[in-house]
């Protein structure tokens with residue numbers, strides 16, 4: 001694979017820092033993680049372009065800026081435990097693993113999850129636990145989480161994820177009545193029973209498919 005480290009540094013300066021991401025932990029993490037190792041073969045040379053890229057199963061690795069924006073919005077800190085729903089290629093989990101203490105990642109497609117695991121192993125990212133399953137139900141055995149990031153858009157905030165937030169924990173999730181047009185929502189758990197919501201603006205994500213998301217054919221799950 002060609003050395004793309006200069007393209008990576010340029011991407012971080014132009015697409016990330018210049019657009020207002022300031023957290024040095026996130027900028028450092030993005031400098032460490034080779035995005036070219038997370039894209040489909042043949043797409044490596046496009047790894048530092050300003051957009052999503054295909055990763056198989058009709059899914060994408062998100063635009064780098066969106067990855068940084070979500071991690072910053074979730075206020076992920078070095079001592080924290082984070083859940084990612086929608087691990088896809090594993091890129092965002094890898095970036096978070098360089099910021100947080102431990103990352104739990106769930107992916108519904110076994111083939112994508114398997115490739116992500118293999119990348120973590122190859123790159124030595126040993127503070128990530130990945131499992132295959134329906135992330136709308138969270139990961140009850142590992143809860144509570146200081147932050148939860150959902151990389152796919154659902155019709156509403158899954159109750160299971162709210163319940164698996166620590167007090168003071170932050171959940172960042174795209175929510176919308178249409179499958180591919182959403183608002184990025186930040187939900188902060190302020191007490192055992194109370195949550196605050198903040199609208200972070202419009203985004204476009206692939207659908208969150210699961211028991212507390214959409215059905216495979218685009219209806220709200222019961």
Ligand code: SAM
Pocket residue numbers: 055059060061062085086087088089090091092093106107108109112133134135136151152205206207208209210211213
């Ligand atoms: N964070 C990913 C990355 O860095 O490559 C981006 C993933 S892509 C935008 C969204 C992913 O969410 C897809 O891989 C999709 O299969 C997955 N997904 C959708 N619904 C899910 C669910 N209920 N549980 C787990 N994964 C889900």
